[in-house]
Amino acid sequence: MTAALTTPQPVVTPPPSEPGGSRKRRRSYDEPPRWQIYLPLGVYLVFTLVPFYWMLLFALREPGSDSLVPWPITGEHFAKVWNERGFDTYFVNSMYVGIASMLMTLLVALSGGYALARFKFRMRMPFMLALLCSQFIPGALMLVPLFEIFRELTLLNSLWSVIIAETVFQLPLSMILISGFIRNVPPSLEEQAWVDGCSRFRAFLAVVLPLLRPGLVAVGSFAFVHSWNHFLFALMFLNSQDKQTIPVGLNTLLGSDSVDLGALAAGGVVAAVPVVIVFAFIQRWLITGFSAGAVKG
Template structure:
């Protein structure tokens, strides 16, 4: 009788027991997608990816070729290689100064954008106020305004503040134009953090700020890295604000410095390509180190926490 009861109970509760480590079954839709992907021939995947990769990398190879190829050479293979173009732009064309200025602007914009976006995003995610919807709409609409339309008003403002030809003017302008999207992204990341975690910290005696630093902030690391990296890259590559607000050569950034290599009658292609390689190296290094966090930051706002 006991054996019969056990068999009857097992028949009522099929599948792994509560303590079993067997993985849960996949959803029918996911299983269908996986089967469809397995049925696709591999060449239909790798050939388009290879064409896209070739289309993307050829301009970079061409730039690198001109940067390391001796002047007057027409070889399609970077051999023999020379560093004369890099030495020329770094020492004779003041690229060391341009690189330093761009680094200052990029790091300062990263810090300012991240801190302000963190405060604004937390306010939008955790507090309710009457104009919250209108404020979010204004942030979204501000993304449709080209930066060129704001050059004259910004120039007049910085002129009255005596900030023309100062790196601070570029940092402020870059931060202001990066903030709307950064605030929206950070608010989405914070919404995925359960409020109950903060409430538990409040019960333990933490203030709101201390609870935020101890509980919420560590969970926002992927989002902060994503927002900060884009702020850095945008300010590093942006040409318009630096050209408008910086007139002295010792205050100019790399994009403006590259523009000075293009003359009215001729272009030094070797020096221009070497300057482009110097400008691209920091961005490549940044994305190489933060790739994992960047992908996590992109996906963090797409799922419910």
Template sequence: MTAAIAEKGTAAPLAPDGPATPPVRRRRRERAFDEVPRWQIYLPLGLYLLFTLVPFYWMLLFALRPAGSTSLVPWPMTFDHFDKVWNARSFSVFFQNSALVGVCTLICTTLVALAGGYALARFDFRLKQTFMLALLCSQFIPGALMLVPLFQIFKNLQMINSLGSVVIAETVFQLPLSVILISGFIRNVPYSLEEAAWVDGCSRFQAFRIVVLPMLRPGLIAVASFAFVNSWNHFLFALMFLMEQDKQTIPVGLSTLIGADSVDFGALAAGGVISAVPVVIVFAFIQKWLITGFSAGAVKG
């Protein structure tokens, strides 16, 4: 009798240690967080924040205080170092060149990665896995190993001392990771949405533009922002392919402030602030999209 009732009855409740639904797990994590003393959380975070911000404060200190001052507070404040590097040291030209290289690299990398990522996500072809493995392995090749062949190629194309050579080199070296990231984002978009658009009369390109592309916005912003930042900060390609001063970028311009016998720390710090400000502004505006884009690739849709 008891066995029959057990067979026909409802399932027994889960044990306390059994699987839990996402809301239950979330509540458990919140309770565990509340039970931890606050100092154990804020003390490590405060030390990490201090370790991160002190170098930036030191750079601002040298950039804003007068030359020869040893004060730990930038007062009286001066902008002479910024005026020196922006006008006398041609940092206005370097800034324009870096911005042009960064924007062109962003556009080229995003467009090519979008096309390549869609092909990897939606089409099956021979040696697809081998191609993906080759893309991953290419990330282990240092850019310095490719300087000589790239220099010879650009010399034959008469592109030495041209910003286009830097844009091409930066785009080529950032494409593998960008293609892999974009393909992961596209896989998270349900294929059934595109099929529904085809049934409604859309072509493949129209379905991609109307259905898929709007859902890729966080991923595209993440890929584009890293393409811009990497090209903005890259030193090696600009040093090797750009000869004239009016074609150089900010990283190369910063190296000219370091002399053989002396270093103008105030001018160097001011140049570092000018170099860092655009990157900080970019990440301040896109941080929400950036976090969403990278978390999207971690969840299978």
């Protein structure tokens, strides 16, 4: 009886599993096949890059050529739009408007966003709702009131009229975005700075502002690109040719009877290059800024 109870039972060992089999099986359930990812991305990339290729093709190939490859490459169209059509002046004006609008938008949005994030007042939510609703108002609807205001202020045919209009129309969304970034900064960090003797303004500059750098880059880049590409305000508020911006300069290349496709494509390249350079240098900050403004569960 005792011997029967103490007899060891045979140990059943499972068959050897394939190395990494469970990992592969788990990945097959979690991730779709690679072709289901790369095929839609490839189609999207083709639809995105083909217009840019055609623009570069018309800008770089010789006049009258119908080749699908820009060879031999010529810079005749770029020289024409830069020297004869005044794109050197348009470029400087657009850069001035874009940088000034970006800085003014960030300055005002920082102060307003901090107030929305850190202070509680009675009309806070209705105010934020009004900011959101203002985004549904098209800019064309405000052209006549803005024109009358700038005429009374003698700002017509001045780049400052475009800068102020761009800043006003970009402020609501920029303020809401920056307030979301500030909410992600713990108030305890500012309180510790207050205990150390810092004022609220100094604590904001020393503690909060460095943590907002990715969000400020994201908001500022979109403010710059919007001001760079906007056509309507520059067309309505600027009269003389030496005050026009690049979008209006591109419109002057469209004739009533014919269109110089080479010059128009070269002007489009000149307009697109600064935006591409900006996003190429700040893409890391953009991704960080978007993740910083995300809602954490």
